Amino acid sequence: MNTRRTTLHTTRRLAVATLAALAMSSTGAFAEVKAKIGHAMPESHPQAVAMNKFAELAGTYTKGNVKVQAYHSGVLGSDEKQLQAVQAGTQELYIGTLAPLSTRVKEVQVWDLPFMFQNVREVYAVLDGASSKKIFEKIEPAGLVGLTWTGMGFRNLSNSKRSVTRLEDVNGLKVRVMANPVALETWKTIGANAVPMAFAEVFPALEIKALDGQENPLVHMYANKMQEVQKYISVTNHVYTPVALVASKKFWDSLSPADKAGVQKAAVEAGLLQRKLLDEGDADVIGKFKAAGVTVNTVSPAELARIQDKVKPVVAKFSPIIGEDFVKDFYAEIDKARAAK
Secondary structure, three states: OHHHHHHHHHHHHHHHHHHHHHHHHHHHHHHOEEEEEEOOOOOOOHHHHHHHHHHHHHHHHOOOOEEEEEEOOOOOOOHHHHHHHHHHOOOOEEEEOOHHHOOOOHHHHHHHOOOOOOOHHHHHHHHOOHHHHHHHHHHHHHOEEEEEEEEEEEEEEEEOOOOOOOHHHHOOOEEEEOOOHHHHHHHHHOOOEEEEOOHHHHHHHHHOOOOOEEEEEHHHHHHOOHHHOOOEEEEEEEEEEEEEEEEEHHHHHOOOHHHHHHHHHHHHHHHHHHHHHHHHHHHHHHHHHHHOOOEEEEOOHHHHHHHHHHOHHHHHHHHHHHOHHHHHHHHHHHHHHHHOO
């Protein structure tokens, strides 16, 4: 009798253990989430390297629960299309400019104001500061969750006609600029024929001389082979372009707290890697441009001061549109970083 009871007890224990194992297996399968992250940069760009790292780290920090696949070179669409897809929940993650949101989230336009920063240390202090967090709060109603800010680099001017060493050299140059009102007003104010155009159309337009020039970060220029269609680069550092890694709220809400923490940690670390690679890349590509026959010059501090004075009306015009208090706080963060040398 005792033997029979022992056998029944053992059988029950085995059955419970089997059910528990099946339940754990089912839970594990259910917890696995596949996610796409897309961006516009080619695979040779530091952002692509950083996003591959993000995909790897997200898997590691969520213990395999979140499997991220990175899609480079705009294969998922333009920045605007991808942002819309993330808002709709049909794409899980995106990294790139938030400029397409600038009509709905006016504070995004603050990054378009010209000649605010002297160096990347000031930029990174602001990217990690209160103003950037406020922008993430502002985009939440649009169905987006901000995970981290990182860099794309200072924007500089290239063209096929002449070296730009002074304000007057810009006069008459037909320059592609970002399709936002601040950029358009800035370049018109300093004498350029400013042309808004999708970036995918820029290289062929430069190739057939429909455009004289464009302005972008140095690494971005080199990765997109601007050295093949541009003879001159002027280091102006007129605007710093940040990018944000954002998640679809629909996707984010589907994650457990632990997986959210893992993805967030992966995003921050990948963002820091991207900053590092871009800083190293800027120094590296100047030599590559020169080797390719491009003339690279730096605009002098005195001449930059002249240009800054020229564009003051642009800052005055757009500050009330962006929000004067927000702009004031933004500049205060820059001043604080500058004073902390």
